[in-house]
Amino acid sequence: QKEVEQNSGPLSVPEGAIASLNCTYSDRGSQSFFWYRQYSGKSPELIMSIYSNGDKEDGRFTAQLNKASQYVSLLIRDSQPSDSATYLCAVTGTASKLTFGTGTRLQVTL
């Protein structure tokens, strides 16, 4: 079992719709959770951090964390073509080691 799992996609959503990206993790002791956006050929850019159960909103982005079920999700409201990228989920485990998923590719269509 991979430590951090994501569906590779592509996830295709029309412009203006809500994109929902999911991530599961295996280490029950994980404390910190991050979402990164990576455009093709570029480095990952941090877009959200979440540390406690529930929702955290930042503009069009909402991160959701459920430690009991060991999943974290990212919602993107009013999706724009500029949101088309690969989204990486990253989790800090009990050894304070940050582990990345392989990413979900999002395509926002006109």
Added chain:
Amino acid sequence: SQTIHQWPATLVQPVGSPLSLECTVEGTSNPNLYWYRQAAGRGLQLLFYSVGIGQISSEVPQNLSASRPQDRQFILSSKKLLLSDSGFYLCAWNPGGDSPLHFGNGTRLTVT
């Protein structure tokens, strides 16, 4: 504010040649520093990390080495490159603990 610089942006090297990639961080002291590699269509693979000058931890044994000669400088090296060393190399930093990583712009290495 903190910034991370990584160079060069692209590099084409023949098999068997040496490699030196450099990364520096500004605006902070005693950062944790990391080298990752991302092969085409693959996830991020942690290569090395450092919590202080001269302290290097290797995650994956391979043809590469890392050094931290100064507090905010991290260098990735190889004596002889292999074709399999091609990839996108990323330097990153964080202040430690459960803080997120912040990445440099990356170096795309092609070994021919």
